Amino acid sequence: MFKIKIKENMEYLTSLFLSIFAALLIGAIIMVFNGQNPIVGYGALVAGAFGSKYKIATTFAKTVPLILTGLATAISFMSGIFNIGGEGQLYLGAFAAAYVGFTFGSLPVFVAIILAIMASALVGGLYAYFPGVLKVKYNIDEVITTIMLNSVAILFTNYLVNYPFAASQGKMGGTDMISEAFKFTKLVRLSKLNTSIFYTALIAIFMYYLIKKTSFGYNFKMVGENSIFAKYAGVNNKKYMIRAMIISGALCGIAGAFEVYGVHYRFLQNISKGYAFDGMLIALIVRNNPVGIVLMSIFFAMLKTGSNSMEIATGIPSELILVIQSIIILFIAGENGFKNIIKKRKLNKGKLVK
Amino acid sequence: MQDVFNLTLLQNTIRTATPLILAALGGLLTMHAGILNIGMEGMILIGAFFGVLGSYFFNSALMGVLLAIFSGLLIGLLFGVFTIELESDEFIIGIAINIFAGGLTVFLLRSIFGVKGAFSSPDIVPLPDVNFPFIDKIGFLDTIFNNHSLFVYISWILVILVYIFLYKTPYGYWIRAAGEHPESLETVGISPKKMKYISSLLCGVFCGLAGAHLSLGYLTLFTENMSAGKGFISLAAIIFGASNPIKTFGAALLFGFFDALGIRLQGVGIPSQFTQMIPYLATIFALFIVAKRKLGKKVA
Numbered sequence: 001m002f003k004i005k006i007k008e009n010m011e012y013l014t015s016l017f018l019s020i021f022a023a024l025l026i027g028a029i030i031m032v033f034n035g036q037n038p039i040v041g042y043g044a045l046v047a048g049a050f051g052s053k054y055k056i057a058t059t060f061a062k063t064v065p066l067i068l069t070g071l072a073t074a075i076s077f078m079s080g081i082f083n084i085g086g087e088g089q090l091y092l093g094a095f096a097a098a099y100v101g102f103t104f105g106s107l108p109v110f111v112a113i114i115l116a117i118m119a120s121a122l123v124g125g126l127y128a129y130f131p132g133v134l135k136v137k138y139n140i141d142e143v144i145t146t147i148m149l150n151s152v153a154i155l156f157t158n159y160l161v162n163y164p165f166a167a168s169q170g171k172m173g174g175t176d177m178i179s180e181a182f183k184f185t186k187l188v189r190l191s192k193l194n195t196s197i198f199y200t201a202l203i204a205i206f207m208y209y210l211i212k213k214t215s216f217g218y219n220f221k222m223v224g225e226n227s228i229f230a231k232y233a234g235v236n237n238k239k240y241m242i243r244a245m246i247i248s249g250a251l252c253g254i255a256g257a258f259e260v261y262g263v264h265y266r267f268l269q270n271i272s273k274g275y276a277f278d279g280m281l282i283a284l285i286v287r288n289n290p291v292g293i294v295l296m297s298i299f300f301a302m303l304k305t306g307s308n309s310m311e312i313a314t315g316i317p318s319e320l321i322l323v324i325q326s327i328i329i330l331f332i333a334g335e336n337g338f339k340n341i342i343k344k345r346k347l348n349k350g351k352l353v354k
Numbered sequence: 355m356q357d358v359f360n361l362t363l364l365q366n367t368i369r370t371a372t373p374l375i376l377a378a379l380g381g382l383l384t385m386h387a388g389i390l391n392i393g394m395e396g397m398i399l400i401g402a403f404f405g406v407l408g409s410y411f412f413n414s415a416l417m418g419v420l421l422a423i424f425s426g427l428l429i430g431l432l433f434g435v436f437t438i439e440l441e442s443d444e445f446i447i448g449i450a451i452n453i454f455a456g457g458l459t460v461f462l463l464r465s466i467f468g469v470k471g472a473f474s475s476p477d478i479v480p481l482p483d484v485n486f487p488f489i490d491k492i493g494f495l496d497t498i499f500n501n502h503s504l505f506v507y508i509s510w511i512l513v514i515l516v517y518i519f520l521y522k523t524p525y526g527y528w529i530r531a532a533g534e535h536p537e538s539l540e541t542v543g544i545s546p547k548k549m550k551y552i553s554s555l556l557c558g559v560f561c562g563l564a565g566a567h568l569s570l571g572y573l574t575l576f577t578e579n580m581s582a583g584k585g586f587i588s589l590a591a592i593i594f595g596a597s598n599p600i601k602t603f604g605a606a607l608l609f610g611f612f613d614a615l616g617i618r619l620q621g622v623g624i625p626s627q628f629t630q631m632i633p634y635l636a637t638i639f640a641l642f643i644v645a646k647r648k649l650g651k652k653v654a
Binding site for chain 2: 030034082084134138139140141143145147148149151152155156158159162163274277280281284320321322325326327329333334336337340
């Protein structure tokens with residue numbers, strides 16, 4: 001059993017590295033066609049992500065929403081319920097955090113922050129709970145409902161910050177600033193890195209413990225992998241699916257809160273640049289493994305930060321990175337199919353030899 | 355209120371609904387073949403970009419449309435290879451295609467045209483407007499139905515063609531069978547895989563047309579992320595219209611109406627966000643009603 005697992009992991013890691021390599025290679029080819037030197041391009045990318053204290057800080061600041069939304073996706077996917085609604089949950093969580101932040105400035109800081117994070121988690125969790133219920137009770141495809149609810153949440157918060165909660169002065173499409181007390185401390189001056197990274201690390205460790213070390217976590221997995229077996233083992237599938245959705249939504253809500261308290265200090269109508277979709281891709285690439293999510297988030301954050309510097313240094317548009325990322329995911333998603341095709345070809349070759 | 359509810363609103367409805375109709379026609383074909391395609395958003399975007407590219411470089415709207423169709427075919431093929439051949443999860447591939455399209459179009463926008471955000475040029479030839487002289491004199495018909503971009507009328511014809519294709523030709527029957535009973539289709543010697551490929555390629559073409567309409571018929575420019583949720587609203591229209599071309603057409607018109615209404619309400623200072631939410635909420639509601647009916651039947 002253990003040996004099989006090691007072999008499986010090795011196979012997976014091999015195809016993961018092959019996929020990343022192939023995607024980077026395609027990126028390099030595009031650069032060549034574009035008249036740029038890929039070695040210079042990728043060099044600038046790495047230097048841009050890790051070249052100085054400030055750059056490293058920026059890279060790590062970007063991992064925060066990726067890790068949280070990645071973990072959020074993982075818990076739902078491993079339970080066999082697909083929360084694609086992370087983006088909407090993040091927006092609502094972020095707004096809830098901002099609301100608490102500019103309303104309850106007079107509360108003791110510690111109480112206020114806990115209250116605010118709980119509010120964000122609650123709002124995000126609740127927003128994931130509804131599609132969860134629709135799924136288990138009425139068998140309504142949660143992929144569709146969560147996609148639709150993404151747009152609803154984004155439009156709703158968009159309404160809130162342009163009408164009832166529009167900033168009293170200055171920036172359009174944002175709320176007022178939160179009170180000083182709510183702002184997370186910056187770790188590196190002028191960068192976006194702040195104490196939220198420590199809380200994120202704690203959450204990641206907690207999720208790792210939950211998923212890998214508790215029977216609770218094992219049940220999530222069982223529900224996702226073999227619901228019939230889970231039923232026989234006395235696990236209430238529906239309950240676990242709903243729980244997975246709530247935890248997933250709560251994590252996305254918290255991701256939103258951290259963006260407000262750590263980075264922007266207010267809610268902005270485009271506060272997330274598709275973080276939940278990136279997080280989802282990350283979780284898919286590493287197959288819901290919590291450690292993998294942290295590592296892959298750093299890799300994705302490196303691509304993001306580095307690509308901006310690459311653009312400034314070499315003129316290669318930073319969007320090339322989006323192309324590379326989507327190619328990685330295409331290859332990973334196609335992995336089994338590729339393997340089967342190779343197997344078939346090998347079989348056919350064997351036949352020919354005979 | 356008179357400024358909002360008038361004939362121009364209906365004219366705008368027809369305009370805003372057209373890309374939805376085109377994309378939804380493609381998406382419902384894959385839906386019938388048993389594939390939930392959430393990559394339509396990206397497919398539209400790619401079509402919009404290559405429409406502009408073709409029109410700009412060849413100074414011809416037709417070339418724009420052809421290039422949009424060709425790019426649609428390619429992205430439909432990509433979608434097909436991964437979901438059908440490699441049996442990857444269709445919604446993962448859909449999301450990947452959306453991200454791919456967002457990245458690729460902006461990348462190309464900047465490396466080919468050297469601009470950020472948007473590209474417009476007098477050299478981009480728009481799709482021609484069509485004017486039917488025989489209803490010219492009838493005021494309200496003229497306002498509502500005349501002087502639209504060519505694709506508006508083409509989309510209506512396509513609704514009928516898709517309907518005929520789906521329900522009156524063997525191919526339509528096979529596509530539906532590929533989604534519902536792939537095994538029995540195989541027993542009569544027709545490959546469900548092939549049918550799925552056809553649906554996925556057609557979906558790419560239709561989304562390409564939807565994109566070309568956006569960038570050459572509706573506006574004459576390309577802007578980053580100009581599909582702006584239209585792929586998802588098309589998906590909503592398909593679900594709301596129960597994958598039937600006529601009903602989906604109705605749903606797309608309805609959603610187009612709310613979109614047009616929202617834009618006009620904004621003109622008189624009323625937030626448009628709520629009218630924009632309607633397609634999404636209506637879809638969830640429709641799914642809920644259908645599911646409840648099914649449950650009711652089970653109990654009875």
